[in-house]
Amino acid sequence: MALLVKICGVNASDSADAAVRAGADMVGLVFHPKSPRHLSFEAARSLADHLRGRVQLVTLIADADDEMIAGALAAVRPDFLQLHGRETPERAAALKSRFGVQLIKAFPIASAADFAPVAAFTDIADLFLFDAKAPEGLRPGGHGVAFDWQLLKGRAFPRPWLLAGGLSPANVGRAVILSGAPGVDVSSGVETAPGVKDTHLIAEFLSAARNPKLDLEEARS
Numbered sequence: 001m002a003l004l005v006k007i008c009g010v011n012a013s014d015s016a017d018a019a020v021r022a023g024a025d026m027v028g029l030v031f032h033p034k035s036p037r038h039l040s041f042e043a044a045r046s047l048a049d050h051l052r053g054r055v056q057l058v059t060l061i062a063d064a065d066d067e068m069i070a071g072a073l074a075a076v077r078p079d080f081l082q083l084h085g086r087e088t089p090e091r092a093a094a095l096k097s098r099f100g101v102q103l104i105k106a107f108p109i110a111s112a113a114d115f116a117p118v119a120a121f122t123d124i125a126d127l128f129l130f131d132a133k134a135p136e137g138l139r140p141g142g143h144g145v146a147f148d149w150q151l152l153k154g155r156a157f158p159r160p161w162l163l164a165g166g167l168s169p170a171n172v173g174r175a176v177i178l179s180g181a182p183g184v185d186v187s188s189g190v191e192t193a194p195g196v197k198d199t200h201l202i203a204e205f206l207s208a209a210r211n212p213k214l215d216l217e218e219a220r221s
């Protein structure tokens with residue numbers, strides 16, 4: 001099956017079009033006031049209308065209240081709601097039941113022990129997402145920080161999953177091979193500055209992700 005690719009933090013129609021042209025499966029729109037990719041409801045509605053039917057839409061929030069979530073969902077009418085904060089299984093289940101939307105649940109990973117909370121989301125999340133832990137005191141994602149992908153090698157999960165955190169055109173092929181990921185998600189690795197997506201980097205990312213390679217030395221070991 002083709003690798004699933006999500007381009008996250010899209011905030012302009014040229015990068016949205018570049019993601020579709022390059023064959024991305026999902027585009028994420030971020031609602032997190034501390035993020036350089038944060039969208040107003042109005043801007044999100046217009047981007048979502050531009051993209052609808054061409055790619056799956058994802059609304060990303062992190063520990064947001066119901067009012068913010070309701071507004072973000074009404075603006076985007078997404079295929080998935082991505083929970084990128086400390087949402088508990090109970091909170092995630094309540095959101096799923098209230099809003100009737102498929103869920104992506106993000107888990108911050110630094111060691112094997114960080115996979116422990118995943119099991120409790122089996123019947124709640126439709127997709128899992130494994131991201132690096134954010135630097136202390138900062139927002140929970142979108143920092144371009146990677147974790148040790150080998151922690152994922154050989155692990156089985158009851159849901160499909162996406163690898164995220166510090167991916168870029170230069171490292172995504174290696175990340176896919178070392179982790180065995182069925183899907184990947186990128187934000188800052190296809191930007192020239194925080195919140196500024198680059199159409200060429202988006203195309204390069206899709207190409208590198210779907211044609212993964214190791215360098216010669218690594219392939220021999």
Ligand SMILES: O=C(O)c1ccccc1N[C@@H]1O[C@H](COP(=O)(O)O)[C@@H](O)[C@H]1O
Pocket residue numbers: 008009028030032035036037060061062084129131139140141142143144145164165166167185186187188189
């Ligand atoms: O992109 C953001 O600004 C963001 C804000 C709050 C929570 C998550 C966010 N982004 C997600 O973080 C991961 C990794 O991003 P990166 O590729 O390392 O920049 C990814 O899932 C983004 O969607």
